[in-house]
Structure formats: structure tokens, C-alpha cells
Amino acid sequence: MSSVLAVTKTHGSRNEIFVIDGAPDALLPAGDVARAVERLCDRELGLGGDGAYFVEDLGDGTAKAWFFNPDGSPSLLCGNGMRAVGRLLLDRHSAESVLVHTGPYSFAVRRAEPSSHGVARTAVELPPVDFTPADPIVAGVEYPFTDGALPAYHPSRTVTVVAVPNSHLITVVDAYDENELIATGRRVAADAETFPIGANTSFVLPLAEDEAFVHTFERGAGLTPSCGSGIAASRATLSRLGLAEPDRPVLVRNPGGPARSWLQEREGRWQPLLEGNATVVYRTELEPSALLGEGAVKWEEDADPAEASAFAALYEENAGILRARGVRPSML
Numbered sequence: 001m002s003s004v005l006a007v008t009k010t011h012g013s014r015n016e017i018f019v020i021d022g023a024p025d026a027l028l029p030a031g032d033v034a035r036a037v038e039r040l041c042d043r044e045l046g047l048g049g050d051g052a053y054f055v056e057d058l059g060d061g062t063a064k065a066w067f068f069n070p071d072g073s074p075s076l077l078c079g080n081g082m083r084a085v086g087r088l089l090l091d092r093h094s095a096e097s098v099l100v101h102t103g104p105y106s107f108a109v110r111r112a113e114p115s116s117h118g119v120a121r122t123a124v125e126l127p128p129v130d131f132t133p134a135d136p137i138v139a140g141v142e143y144p145f146t147d148g149a150l151p152a153y154h155p156s157r158t159v160t161v162v163a164v165p166n167s168h169l170i171t172v173v174d175a176y177d178e179n180e181l182i183a184t185g186r187r188v189a190a191d192a193e194t195f196p197i198g199a200n201t202s203f204v205l206p207l208a209e210d211e212a213f214v215h216t217f218e219r220g221a222g223l224t225p226s227c228g229s230g231i232a233a234s235r236a237t238l239s240r241l242g243l244a245e246p247d248r249p250v251l252v253r254n255p256g257g258p259a260r261s262w263l264q265e266r267e268g269r270w271q272p273l274l275e276g277n278a279t280v281v282y283r284t285e286l287e288p289s290a291l292l293g294e295g296a297v298k299w300e301e302d303a304d305p306a307e308a309s310a311f312a313a314l315y316e317e318n319a320g321i322l323r324a325r326g327v328r329p330s331m332l
Helices: 030-041 079-093 178-190 228-240 305-324
Strands: 005-012 015-021 052-057 062-068 097-102 105-112 121-125 158-163 167-172 200-208 211-218 250-254 257-266 269-277 279-286
Touching (some): 015 079, 062 079, 079 097, 079 105, 079 228, 079 279, 158 228, 178 211, 200 228, 211 228, 228 257, 257 305, 279 305
Parallel strands (some): 015 052, 211 250
Antiparallel strands (some): 005 015, 052 062, 097 105, 121 269, 158 167, 200 211, 250 257
16 A cells, blocks of 8 residues: 555546546555545545546556545546546646546547636547447436436426436526526435436536536536536537537536537547646645544645636636626536
8 A cells, every 4th residue: 555645636617626646456445445535525624626536657648547426436437537637647748648548438638728818728538428328327218318308307307318428417408597406416316216327417508609508416426516527418418409510619618617528420429529627726645544534634735826826717707708698506
């Protein structure tokens, strides 16, 4: 086991993800990983975040990664976190692209142009979207399930089911109601019979041509400022419903900031790309025992004020546009 954990707190559209150097089983006892992640992400006793990536840098332009939700449960993907993982590897190796392996999937991450505010951005190629998932996201329905009624999900709204590879339930709305989104997400989380593997729930509000607001209630995390795979699933659903051409970038505004997503054709399937900020909040080191003990975790951080200031300008611009259009989520 490692004597110290090298931890970088990052965020993609304020979706705060810890990136930890090394494979989880090389850093912590296998039975303690979930507990350590939950404690790390605890916003009262820990450092506070929305999940953690463990990353083993293989040194040849590739890496292996393992993602855990803030409750310590494993997940196949965090799109916003993958942007940050890629950014750290790109910077470390002075590279333009890297390949990150997670379970059976591989993610190509490339450096993108910084924003006009000076915000570092990356673009990640996610696995092809799947409207007929092998692991049923909703039990007892025929796939593809597109824009269909599902009373267990919502008494009146329709939903589209898609995997990217995380399971997602996407609803296009004509007005955003945060309480309705929370109630729907909680309904899904509480109904394991209908939703046997759980699912993220997103409401999508088209704002203009090639522009939309997306907010996601994430499995294992609840309402978050942004969800990268939720952006990709929402983007694919817009094209599935004929509301956006697949290859046209759509500007997606989350409460936590803006990102772009579009689809490329690969062997008859849509592969989403997700482009947005990959911001370093701070770096720190922790003793593994600090995440396995009791009481509040203590840490010292090495932050970059210029990086925080650049993103703050981008965030305020995005928030102002949403407010002007009558979209006022509580996280703004």
C-alpha cells in the first residue's frame, strides 16, 4: 500500500472530481476503497466533491482509470472527470492527445482551444451511445424506448432511455422545474424493480438552435452542477428526436458552466464528443489513514488563483445568459 496519496481536485463545469495518482488496489486495501472515497467526498468531514478517479499512468500516452461516485459506489464513466484526467495527463507529458482505459472502454482525450477567458479545455471521445442496452435500464419495456410514456418514471412526461455507457433517462421539457427533476430522480432511485441498475435522470430545455440547458440528477450523487455523460446522453437524444443534426456542435449550458457536444458516425453508431473546461482547483497529499479514520480530514492545498479567476469569468457569463433566459436553477 502507498504511504501517501497524491490528490488533485479538479472540476468540469463545477462537477468536482478528485484525481488520485495510482490504481486503487495499490493505494488502499480493496475493502476500504469505497469508504475512503465516501469520506474524501464528504462535504462536512472530508474535502468535498462529486466523485473520484484513480489513475494509473502507464507512461506511454495511455492510462488506466477507475471512477467512484461520492457514495463510494463504482461507475463506468464520469465525462467531466475524464476531461480533467486527460488534461492532467496531457500536461504531464506535454502531449496533444492521450488514451485512457476504463473497464472495457477506451477514451481518447485531446487538448482543445482555451476559452476567451483563458480557461483550459479538453475534448473527450466517449463510447458510442446505445439505445438498445444489453443491461436493461428499464425492466419490462421494448428497446429502443424513445420519447415514451412510463408512469413509474413520471406521471405525464415522456422519456428516452440511453446508455453512454452509464444508464440515462432523458426528458425534453418546455420549461425547467428543479423540484420536478429532483422528485423524478428520487422516484427512479427508489424503484429498483423498474430501474434495476439505477439511472441518471436529465431534463433538457432547448434554448435556441444548437443550444440547450441540461440538468441531471445523478445516481449516487443527486443533483449536481453538471454531468458529462448526461450532456452526451442529452445531446444524442436531441438528435434521436430530430431536434439537432448529429454532427452539429450543441452548446450545452449546465448550472455549473458551458460545454459543447456533438456526434460522429462510427460503424453505424453515434459516438459523442464532449468538450469543455478541465480546471485544476488544487493539489494536495493525504495519508491513506486520514481517509480511513474518524473526525474531520485535515489537508493543505496548493491552488492556482489565476486558473480559478479565469473559470469564474466563464461561469458568470454562463449564469448571466441562463438568468436572462429565465432559467434559474438553485445552483447558479
